[in-house]
Amino acid sequence: MLAQFGYGTLVLSFVVTLYAAGAAMLGVRNKSLAQIESARRAMLLTFPLVSLTALVLITLLVSNQFNVQFVYEVTSSSMPTYLKVTAWWGGQAGSLLFWSFLMSAFASAVTLHKWERDRELLPWVIVTACVTLAFFLGLNIFFENPFAQLYQTLDGEIGAYTFAPAGAQLFQPVDGRGLNPLLRHPGMIIHPPMLYLGFVSFVIPFAFAIAALVTGRTDDRWIRLTRRWTLWAWFFLSFGLVLGGRWAYDVLGWGGYWGWDPVEIAAFMPWLTGTAFLHSVMIQEKRGMLKQWNMVLIILTYCLVIFGTFLTRSGVLSSVHAFAQSAIGPAFFIFILATFSISIRLLIYRWADLRAEAEMTSMLSREALFLFNNLLFMGILVVCFWGVIFPLVSELFTGQKVTVGPPFYERANGPLFSALFFLMGVAPLSAWGHSTWQTLGRALWKPTLIATAITVFLYFTYTEKPAALLGFFLVALVLLVTVYEFWRGARARQQSHKESFFSALNHLTARNRRRYGGYIVHMSMVLMAIGILGIEIFQKETQGQLQLNQSLNIGGYTVTYAEIADFHYRDGHDVTRATVKVYRGDAYLGELAPRIDYYYTPSDIENTLQRMTIPGVRSTLADDLYILLVDWQPATATSATFKIYVNPLVNWLWIGCLVFLFGILIAAWPDKDAELVPARAKNKAYQSSAADD
Amino acid sequence: MRRSKFFIGIGLIVAAVVYLIASSTAQAKEYFMTVDELQAQGAAMVGKNLRISGAVIGDTIQYDPATLTLTFEVAQVSGDNAEIEALGGLAVVLHQAVIDPTRARMKIIYIGVTPDLLRNEAQAIVTGYIDADGVFHADELLLKCPTKYEEAVPEQSASK
Numbered sequence: 026m027l028a029q030f031g032y033g034t035l036v037l038s039f040v041v042t043l044y045a046a047g048a049a050m051l052g053v054r055n056k057s058l059a060q061i062e063s064a065r066r067a068m069l070l071t072f073p074l075v076s077l078t079a080l081v082l083i084t085l086l087v088s089n090q091f092n093v094q095f096v097y098e099v100t101s102s103s104m105p106t107y108l109k110v111t112a113w114w115g116g117q118a119g120s121l122l123f124w125s126f127l128m129s130a131f132a133s134a135v136t137l138h139k140w141e142r143d144r145e146l147l148p149w150v151i152v153t154a155c156v157t158l159a160f161f162l163g164l165n166i167f168f169e170n171p172f173a174q175l176y177q178t179l180d181g182e183i184g185a186y187t188f189a190p191a192g193a194q195l196f197q198p199v200d201g202r203g204l205n206p207l208l209r210h211p212g213m214i215i216h217p218p219m220l221y222l223g224f225v226s227f228v229i230p231f232a233f234a235i236a237a238l239v240t241g242r243t244d245d246r247w248i249r250l251t252r253r254w255t256l257w258a259w260f261f262l263s264f265g266l267v268l269g270g271r272w273a274y275d276v277l278g279w280g281g282y283w284g285w286d287p288v289e290i291a292a293f294m295p296w297l298t299g300t301a302f303l304h305s306v307m308i309q310e311k312r313g314m315l316k317q318w319n320m321v322l323i324i325l326t327y328c329l330v331i332f333g334t335f336l337t338r339s340g341v342l343s344s345v346h347a348f349a350q351s352a353i354g355p356a357f358f359i360f361i362l363a364t365f366s367i368s369i370r371l372l373i374y375r376w377a378d379l380r381a382e383a384e385m386t387s388m389l390s391r392e393a394l395f396l397f398n399n400l401l402f403m404g405i406l407v408v409c410f411w412g413v414i415f416p417l418v419s420e421l422f423t424g425q426k427v428t429v430g431p432p433f434y435e436r437a438n439g440p441l442f443s444a445l446f447f448l449m450g451v452a453p454l455s456a457w458g459h460s461t462w463q464t465l466g467r468a469l470w471k472p473t474l475i476a477t478a479i480t481v482f483l484y485f486t487y488t489e490k491p492a493a494l495l496g497f498f499l500v501a502l503v504l505l506v507t508v509y510e511f512w513r514g515a516r517a518r519q520q521s522h523k524e525s526f527f528s529a530l531n532h533l534t535a536r537n538r539r540r541y542g543g544y545i546v547h548m549s550m551v552l553m554a555i556g557i558l559g560i561e562i563f564q565k566e567t568q569g570q571l572q573l574n575q576s577l578n579i580g581g582y583t584v585t586y587a588e589i590a591d592f593h594y595r596d597g598h599d600v601t602r603a604t605v606k607v608y609r610g611d612a613y614l615g616e617l618a619p620r621i622d623y624y625y626t627p628s629d630i631e632n633t634l635q636r637m638t639i640p641g642v643r644s645t646l647a648d649d650l651y652i653l654l655v656d657w658q659p660a661t662a663t664s665a666t667f668k669i670y671v672n673p674l675v676n677w678l679w680i681g682c683l684v685f686l687f688g689i690l691i692a693a694w695p696d697k698d699a700e701l702v703p704a705r706a707k708n709k710a711y712q713s714s715a716a717d718d
Numbered sequence: 719m720r721r722s723k724f725f726i727g728i729g730l731i732v733a734a735v736v737y738l739i740a741s742s743t744a745q746a747k748e749y750f751m752t753v754d755e756l757q758a759q760g761a762a763m764v765g766k767n768l769r770i771s772g773a774v775i776g777d778t779i780q781y782d783p784a785t786l787t788l789t790f791e792v793a794q795v796s797g798d799n800a801e802i803e804a805l806g807g808l809a810v811v812l813h814q815a816v817i818d819p820t821r822a823r824m825k826i827i828y829i830g831v832t833p834d835l836l837r838n839e840a841q842a843i844v845t846g847y848i849d850a851d852g853v854f855h856a857d858e859l860l861l862k863c864p865t866k867y868e869e870a871v872p873e874q875s876a877s878k
Binding site for chain 2: 385388393396397400401404407408411415416425426427428429430432433434436437438440441568569570635636637638653655656657664665666668
């Protein structure tokens with residue numbers, strides 16, 4: 026009953042969404058403000074409607090209504106309530122509904138904006154947002170109904186149906202299958218919603234871009250209006266990626282955090298175009314250039330967001346990787362193709378209106394370096410895209426399926442990332458408009474010299490590997506330049522405002538949030554790069570079978586096998602836990618407990634055992650000692666096999682992630698005067714004095 | 719300082735990206751094959767980067783914890799999605815592959831940690847190379863158990 030009600034509200038949401046899009050278009054054609062207002066209200070109404078639908082689904086999940094197929098598939102009665110709630114996005118149908126929920130929330134938030142100055146944009150923002158929302162609601166209605174119930178037909182077959190087939194009986198399973206234990210990690214519970222938040226937030230700048238294209242308002246108004254949306258989108262997408270990496274490191278037991286698999290890349294690609302977009306909109310705001318390019322970037326980002334959801338949810342790559350099959354693949358394909366071609370048609374139509382107001386004058390100017398930064402991001406995007414579609418392309422042309430793995434991405438992207446770091450070091454020192462080798466060289470020679478000295482020092486003390494040395498040189502350069510920028514700004518303010526250094530630093534950052542938030546993000550990139558260089562280049566590993574009190578040595582550590590024990594937990598899972606003692610030289614550092622968890626699922630499933638290998642990790646700023654229990658002798662428990670990694674510097678990766686999020690928060694935090702500062706656009710002289718970088 | 723210089727700069731970046739993609743593809747490409755296809759090509763594929771998929775035969779799984787050597791056999795399954803769907807889905811196809819003794823089989827050797835998902839009738843996707851005896855030496859082992867959860871476990875849950 027409740028399930029049918031949920032389906033009803035879902036259909037109602039869909040109808041209202043379609044109405045909003047239709048009314049907005051009619052309103053424009055009939056020049057009827059009333060119709061547009063009606064559309065706006067309809068869009069506002071989608072949020073409570075989709076929320077109600079979601080609430081019904083959550084109610085079904087927490088009350089163990091296993092005759093609902095989705096509830097059966099993602100929960101079981103032994104799961105704690107919070108996991109039952111988060112199981113909402115633990116399966117395909119639910120996560121699509123989650124997408125719609127976020128989309129309707131953001132669309133409503135946008136309608137509450139003060140529209141007086143931007144009246145003509147409103148209907149087209151409504152159309153874009155509602156078409157997107159309708160697409161996702163439609164997927165739920167026509168392909169992946171989260172409210173489908175299990176029925177047993179007369180001939181005994183059990184299947185999921187939206188409406189009861191003639192003569193069929195409701196089928197009530199005793200228990201659900203439960204959420205995969207690998208996914209019961211805090212990182213994995215908030216990882217998908219963060220990614221989705223990022224994905225969906227990018228729809229808003231896109232909607233404004235389309236509105237600007239349709240109405241011909243080709244100034245940078247749409248960018249200013251959506252600047253914060255873009256930053257928050259970027260924040261959530263980045264956070265989601267980071268959580269995914271941390272989850273892999275904690276749970277998956279292979280000592281890594283990123284595996285270049287297509288699903289990861291699917292989330293990474295919109296991040297790349299989004300990052301390029303964040304940089305290049307500054308050029309449009311400052312110099313009135315790259316307008317066409319910004320349109321291209323936001324259209325690409327939108328399409329990659331949809332494509333990313335598609336890759337993670339549709340199973341299109343299952344020919345290679347055996348994901349769950351689904352009927353939604355073609356629907357996604359058609360939608361992406363349609364939105365992309367319509368957007369590009371609009372862009373071509375307005376192409377001439379989007380011409381740059383100024384011309385690039387110098388190869389070394391800030392705007393030129395931003396342009397090169399954009400090209401490098403696009404280069405990485407092309408590498409990733411090529412890697413994902415290469416199997417399909419090669420099969421199409423040669424009949425032989427050929428894939429590329431992580432070595433491809435590392436080899437092709439490594440130099441591009443290095444070049445990006447180099448730009449990160451140089452660009453903050455270059456001037457807008459005009460810059461020469463001389464001015465740039467004058468600013469750059471000191472940091473370069475110090476970075477070189479650091480590299481030489483590392484050569485004699487730490488490593489002789491050229492790739493590592495190049496990496497350390499670049500991170501040192503970026504770090505020095507960025508710190509110098511803070512120092513220079515704060516000193517200037519200290520002198521002009523007669524403040525203490527730290528108060529000057531504080532005010533400086535508060536007054537120029539985006540600029541200094543951006544620099545903090547640059548510094549976080551440095552920290553992350555240190556972590557990545559550490560684990561990628563200096564990771565050590567060893568493995569071996571140990572008798573009790575025997576030891577393995579690695580990277581200065583001695584690991585001694587002390588004990589093994591089995592535990593049985595009340596929720597039905599078993600744990601085998603080994604205890605090892607860790608020494609560095611003669612100094613005793615403590616115990617670690619790598620373990621294997623065993624989860625049993627109900628007996629109606631063929632494979633009833635799920636293992637999870639949980640590492641024992643000792644984490645310091647210098648390195649992580651990462652120990653896996655691989656195998657042991659159950660009979661005697663006297664010997665066990667361990668695999669041990671030493672991951673140098675990897676903690677800087679996680680520290681960098683935190684700094685990164687902090688930097689975006691600084692940049693995106695609402696100012697009192699928000700984004701509606703009309704005076705600034707005209708006051709170019711004031712603006713280009715880096716007050717609002 | 720005119721436009722042509724910019725186009726040279728842009729051209730250089732584009733050329734670098736194209737070069738990186740082309741050379742990295744050539745170096746890192748892996749041939750994705752089924753057991754049948756690989757055995758049909760035989761000696762021609764020895765030493766090349768390969769990725770094959772097959773159904774794990776539970777009875778053949780052996781693990782030597784002293785040397786961390788894992789050996790098992792996989793049975794031929796189709797690489798064609800549509801065909802798998804037509805036969806009743808991946809779970810059915812894997813099951814039939816394991817119980818059918820006439821299917822082509824291939825022995826896999828892997829040094830390392832036993833993956834959590836290795837079990838009878840799982841789908842193994844292994845990356846590595848074959849030696850002259852037709853034994854597959856795996857560098858990387860991915861496993862999928864389609865019957866277990868609707869939601870596939872992310873790909874990283876593999877041993878690397």
